[in-house]
Amino acid sequence: MRIGELAAQTGVSVRSLRYYEEQGLLTSDRSASGQRHYTADKIERVRFIQRMYAAGLSSGTVSEVLPCVESPSEETSDAALERMTRERDRLSEHIADLIRTRDALDALIATNREHRRSLRV
Amino acid sequence: MRIGELAAQTGVSVRSLRYYEEQGLLTSDRSASGQRHYTADKIERVRFIQRMYAAGLSSGTVSEVLPCVESPSEETSDAALERMTRERDRLSEHIADLIRTRDALDALIATNREHRRSLRV
DNA sequence: TTTGCCTCTGACGTCAATGTCAGGTTTTAG
DNA sequence: CTAAAACCTGACATTGACGTCAGAGGCAAA
Numbered sequence: 001m002r003i004g005e006l007a008a009q010t011g012v013s014v015r016s017l018r019y020y021e022e023q024g025l026l027t028s029d030r031s032a033s034g035q036r037h038y039t040a041d042k043i044e045r046v047r048f049i050q051r052m053y054a055a056g057l058s059s060g061t062v063s064e065v066l067p068c069v070e071s072p073s074e075e076t077s078d079a080a081l082e083r084m085t086r087e088r089d090r091l092s093e094h095i096a097d098l099i100r101t102r103d104a105l106d107a108l109i110a111t112n113r114e115h116r117r118s119l120r121v
Numbered sequence: 122m123r124i125g126e127l128a129a130q131t132g133v134s135v136r137s138l139r140y141y142e143e144q145g146l147l148t149s150d151r152s153a154s155g156q157r158h159y160t161a162d163k164i165e166r167v168r169f170i171q172r173m174y175a176a177g178l179s180s181g182t183v184s185e186v187l188p189c190v191e192s193p194s195e196e197t198s199d200a201a202l203e204r205m206t207r208e209r210d211r212l213s214e215h216i217a218d219l220i221r222t223r224d225a226l227d228a229l230i231a232t233n234r235e236h237r238r239s240l241r242v
Numbered sequence: 243t244t245t246g247c248c249t250c251t252g253a254c255g256t257c258a259a260t261g262t263c264a265g266g267t268t269t270t271a272g
Numbered sequence: 273c274t275a276a277a278a279c280c281t282g283a284c285a286t287t288g289a290c291g292t293c294a295g296a297g298g299c300a301a302a
Contacts, residue, residue: 002269014279015260023259027275031269034278058258068233081233086225088226095219098212101176105209112189113216125248135249135288144289154298156249179288 003028003036010046017046023059025049025066045069055091124149124157131167144180146187148172161221176212185191 007014020026021036025044028036048069052062063100067080141147142157147166149157153179162210168229169190173183 002279013260015262018280032142033280035268047272051222051225053190053218053259055226063212065243067227081230081237084226084230084233088223091219091223091226095216095223098182098216098219101172102212103207104172105212108189109190109202109205109209116202119145123249134290136292139250140290152298154249155251156298172288 001036001040003038006042006046009043010048010050012050015102020046020049020059024063025059055087056094061087083106122159122161124159127163127167129158129203130164131171133167133171141167141180145182145184153168176208178208182208 001009003017005016006012007017016107017036019028021028026042026049028038028042049062052065053059057065060082064080065084067077068084122130124135124138127133128138131193138147138157142149147170148161148162149163150160170183173186178186182204185201186205188198188207
């Protein structure tokens with residue numbers, strides 16, 4: 001598949017796909033004329049990259065972690081596995097923080113609703 | 122307290138505090154010479170702003186939500202309360218998404234660890 | 243009063259992911 | 273064959289929350 005279709009399949013812009021390649025996060029085969037061609041498994045790869053971005057990793061960090069995804073069957077480097085574990089923990093703390101924030105918002109909403117009810121007579 | 126101490130108390134840079142004021146998120150009294158002076162309750166306010174940023178709200182959205190925090194005892198505008206509720210729901214979806222991502226990372230880590238163990242003979 | 247730190251405004255710099263445009267080639271549909 | 277659509281590289285623009293610097297003034301201690 002060419003870049004346009006990969007973009008359509010993943011919902012990621014063509015520009016971003018080229019950027020991922022530039023950052024070493026995504027590879028492509030090139031046709032004789034230089035056009036990028038992708039195998040179907042790249043769809044999952046792109047989705048993984050997006051999930052990592054959503055989890056707050058930078059492109060540099062994603063590239064450090066990729067070996068674990070790419071070759072779980074070869075000997076994964078200590079560094080990559082350790083990095084991934086660290087990011088997992090960071091994410092976990094972030095989630096806990098967001099949950100606390102959500103609780104605070106819930107309390108705030110409840111207070112406002114309550115006061116509204118008391119005004120409505 | 123002056124801006125430097127508020128910065129120290131909250132761990133937020135002086136630059137950021139001025140930025141918050143510029144964005145209408147934070148107010149200050151000014152001395153005759155123009156220096157900003159803050160009451161102690163501004164510490165909590167700044168922390169709230171930071172939590173909202175961490176939850177993914179932009180400064181514009183934070184300012185829409187602030188009436189609910191500022192005057193829970195007055196009649197809060199429908200718009201602000203509705204906005205806050207929407208942001209709470211968005212945050213909730215985001216948390217769910219991050220948890221799925223964390224689960225995916227856990228599975229990946231487990232796979233890699235497992236393979237390592239099998240290689241170690 | 244001088245020293246040194248804090249503050250002021252205003253402006254420009256940064257960073258990451260992406261948008262957008264230009265100018266040119268390739269592929270596809272009719 | 274030809275026009276439209278998709279692709280290429282390269283480069284500059286954008287956004288938001290700041291960092292940083294310049295030039296000037298404010299304020300407490302020695």
